Amino acid sequence: MKTILMGAIILGLTACSSDSSDDNGTTPDITMNGYRIELVNLTNNQHLSPPAAMLHDGSFSAWEIGKPASDAIEVLAEGGNNSKLIMLQQGNPTFSGKGELLAGKTLSFEIGSSDDKLSHLTLATMLVNTNDAFTGLTNIDLSAMQSGDSRTFLTPAYDAGTEFNDELAAHVPGPVAGGEGFNAARDDVTGVVTYHAGVVSRDDGAADSALTQAERFDNPVLLVRITRL
Amino acid sequence: MKYRILATSLLAFLAGGAVEAQELDITITNLTHGSHFTPLLVAAHPDSMHLFEVGKPASDKLQAMAEGGDISGLTADVDAAGGDKVANPAAGLLAPGDSTSFSLTTGDGNDRLSVVAMVLPTNDGFVGMDSLPIPATPGSYTFKMNAWDAGTEANDEIVNGGGTPGVAGIPLDPLKKNGTGGSGVAAADSNGNVHIHRGVIGDTDPAGGPSDLDSRIHRWLNPVARLTITVK
Numbered sequence: 292m293k294t295i296l297m298g299a300i301i302l303g304l305t306a307c308s309s310d311s312s313d314d315n316g317t318t319p320d321i322t323m324n325g326y327r328i329e330l331v332n333l334t335n336n337q338h339l340s341p342p343a344a345m346l347h348d349g350s351f352s353a354w355e356i357g358k359p360a361s362d363a364i365e366v367l368a369e370g371g372n373n374s375k376l377i378m379l380q381q382g383n384p385t386f387s388g389k390g391e392l393l394a395g396k397t398l399s400f401e402i403g404s405s406d407d408k409l410s411h412l413t414l415a416t417m418l419v420n421t422n423d424a425f426t427g428l429t430n431i432d433l434s435a436m437q438s439g440d441s442r443t444f445l446t447p448a449y450d451a452g453t454e455f456n457d458e459l460a461a462h463v464p465g466p467v468a469g470g471e472g473f474n475a476a477r478d479d480v481t482g483v484v485t486y487h488a489g490v491v492s493r494d495d496g497a498a499d500s501a502l503t504q505a506e507r508f509d510n511p512v513l514l515v516r517i518t519r520l
Numbered sequence: 521m522k523y524r525i526l527a528t529s530l531l532a533f534l535a536g537g538a539v540e541a542q543e544l545d546i547t548i549t550n551l552t553h554g555s556h557f558t559p560l561l562v563a564a565h566p567d568s569m570h571l572f573e574v575g576k577p578a579s580d581k582l583q584a585m586a587e588g589g590d591i592s593g594l595t596a597d598v599d600a601a602g603g604d605k606v607a608n609p610a611a612g613l614l615a616p617g618d619s620t621s622f623s624l625t626t627g628d629g630n631d632r633l634s635v636v637a638m639v640l641p642t643n644d645g646f647v648g649m650d651s652l653p654i655p656a657t658p659g660s661y662t663f664k665m666n667a668w669d670a671g672t673e674a675n676d677e678i679v680n681g682g683g684t685p686g687v688a689g690i691p692l693d694p695l696k697k698n699g700t701g702g703s704g705v706a707a708a709d710s711n712g713n714v715h716i717h718r719g720v721i722g723d724t725d726p727a728g729g730p731s732d733l734d735s736r737i738h739r740w741l742n743p744v745a746r747l748t749i750t751v752k
Contacts, residue, residue, distance in 0.1 A: 356549055356746070357617035448741070450553045452617070456736045480695055480737055483617040486551040488739040497724050497735055510741050 324410060325403025325520040326433065332392050333445075334512050336505040338465060339426070340371025340417040341388035344402055345380040346409040353379075353413045353429040354484045359477075360451040364415070364484070368425040368451035370464055370472020371417040383409055391419065403520065410434035414515065419465030420506045422458065423451040423479070424487045426513045436519040445511035448487035452479045458490060460501035468501035486510075542626045542654060545750040546606075548635065549619040550647075552744050554737040556694040557614040557637040557647055558589030564626035564633050564654065565603030571634045572650055572714050578670040580685065582714075585636055586644040586670035588683030588691060594636065604630050613640070613694055626654065635665065635747060639740075641693040641733060644673040645717045647745045660750045664743035669709070669717040676704040677720055677731035690732070697737050699726035716742075 324346075332339050353376060354364050363375035377385045384404045392398045402412075411434075415427035426446045436442065454462065455478045464472040491497040494504040544564075550557050563571065571594050572582050581593030591607060598605045604627055610620035614637070632651040639645040648668050655661050669675070674688060679698040682689025692698075705721050722735030 356551060357619055447743075452553075456553075458736065480554055480697060481616045485553040485617045486741065486743070488553040488737075489741045491722075491724075491735040491739070495735070496721070496729075499724070510743075 323405050324407045325401060326412070327399065327401050327518045327520060328414070329516040330392060330398045331514040332394050332396055332512075333514055334394050334418065334508045336394050336467070337418040337420050337508050337512065338394060339392040339513070340367070340419050341373055341390060342392060342398065342414060342416040343367070343373035343376050344386040344400070344412065344414045345377065346384045346402055346404055347380050347411050347413065348408050349411050349430060349432060351380070351411070351413065351430060353415060353427075354449065356485060357483050359482055360453050360484050364425070364451055365423070365453040365477075366473045367415055368417050368423040369454050369474065371419050372473065373415065376415060380413075388416075392416065401520065407434070412517065416513070418448060418508070418512065420463055420467050420502060421465070421487075421490060422456045422462055423454040424448050425451060428515060433517065433519070436517070438519050441516060441518045444515040444517075446513045446515060447510040448489070448508060448512045450479070450485050450487040452481055452483045452485060453477045455479050456488070456490070458492070458497055458500035458502050463501050467503070467506060470501070541628055543752040544624045544626065544654070545621065545752070546624055547619055547621040547748040548614070549746040550614045550616055550744070551746055552616050552639075552740045554616055554695060554697070555642075555740055555744070556616065556640045557610075557745070558640060559591055559608035559612065560610060560614065560620070560635060560637040561585070561591040561594055561598070561605065561607050562609065562624060562633070562635050563598040563603045563605040564624060564630040565598055565601050566629050567632050567651060569597070569601040569603065570650055571597070571636050572648055572668070572670075574650065574668070574714050577713055578672050582636070583644070583670055583672040583685045586638055586646045587673050587685050587687075589638040589640070591636070602627070602630070615694070633749070639667055639744065641679060641690045641698060641738060642717070642720060643675045643677065643688075643690055644670040646670060649747060655749065655751050658751050660748060663747045663749070665745040665747055666742045667717040667740060667744045669711070669715050671709050671712045671714055674708045675706040675720070677722065677733050678702050678704055679732040693733070693738070695737065697734050698732045699729070699734065700732060701728045702732040703728070703730050705730045
């Protein structure tokens with residue numbers, strides 16, 4: 292609840308500061324270090340869990356290829372719950388989407404800070420019709436961006452390495468299956484964060500899969516456009 | 521001003537241009553979820569040589585690498601061309617998610633970088649980069665690498681120990697998650713030249729079905745590896 296409130300406050304501040312003539316001397320001027328983020332879900336039928344975004348200094352990395360996922364990433368990647376990840380940046384600017392970002396849809400929001408040391412962006416969201424696939428960016432240095440500059444990223448699907456990709460209805464939380472989300476057991480074959488191998492689906496021979504051809508995806512899965520305010 | 525700096529570095533990059541010796545720090549990361557890489561061969565060489573070329577038939581030496589992980593022939597080719605190399609930097613297999621880091625000193629004229637390693641378990645799939653122009657400007661550069669098919673062996677997906685060139689089958693699955701008794705996926709490759717690998721099919725039947733590979737474990741999406749080059 293607290294983190295949702297924090298996101299709302301940031302949106303509010305952004306709205307104030309977008310009016311440059313409104314200088315009441317109390318609102319931090321986040322245009323000093325503010326960004327508009329646009330997310331486009333590039334998949335056919337992988338809804339994305341409420342995206343989490345946060346600004347931080349360069350000392351935080353939410354995940355790393357070849358390393359076991361943190362509990363926060365496991366909770367997000369298996370069940371779409373971003374609260375643990377956002378809690379890791381308590382006190383820094385954070386944002387949480389209010390709902391899922393549906394396939395083909397665009398989400399646009401602003402995030403910022405008056406502290407120019409908080410110049411690195413992390414963003415994460417789950418592909419909900421999977422066992423433990425997620426996408427995003429982590430520890431992206433935005434400090435070289437000037438006002439009006441824009442950068443675009445195309446992000447791959449990652450596998451959290453925390454849940455075997457059985458694609459069973461009991462283990463896929465998204466709307467095509469309605470199964471379990473987070474489970475603390477870790478039973479994947481390699482146990483570390485990697486790129487995702489894609490889903491098989493019952494249309495491609497996995498007879499007990501809850502997924503169809505519609506949930507298959509290829510890289511990239513998300514477009515991220517960042518514009519410095 | 522900013523634009524001019526950018527343009528200058530871009531030109532330097534495009535030119536490749538590094539005719540003089542360079543000190544490179546290189547990191548290669550296996551991005552796949554369930555595939556190992558056999559010993560890597562990383563070579564700096566003149567633009568007159570290639571370890572492989574897309575759209576051309578594989579050399580016998582590339583075939584030996586792609587079907588069985590044997591880089592000795594390609595290593596000899598690099599030496600014969602006066603290239604610089606690091607062979608087997610990971611001291612064996614590079615597991616899913618793992619990285620290997622090493623340094624490479626390039627001699628005059630060796631301004632192209634190539635990388636190869638077999639992807640296990642496949643019949644003749646390999647991760648590779650052909651003749652990347654080595655950036656001349658100091659800095660850190662990241663590239664992605666795809667999985668290629670050598671076009672030399674049918675992708676039957678049968679794990680039978682076959683790693684010798686011309687012998688059908690897959691040598692092994694380092695994860696030991698393969699099945700047995702598969703009937704065979706492909707009887708022949710349609711494309712006999714080096715091409716983008718179409719991926720493995722696999723199945724979920726450990727004691728039969730078309731494939732000995734597991735579709736939930738052994739598939740991948742491109743890219744399959746990350747290549748980071750730091751030019752000093």
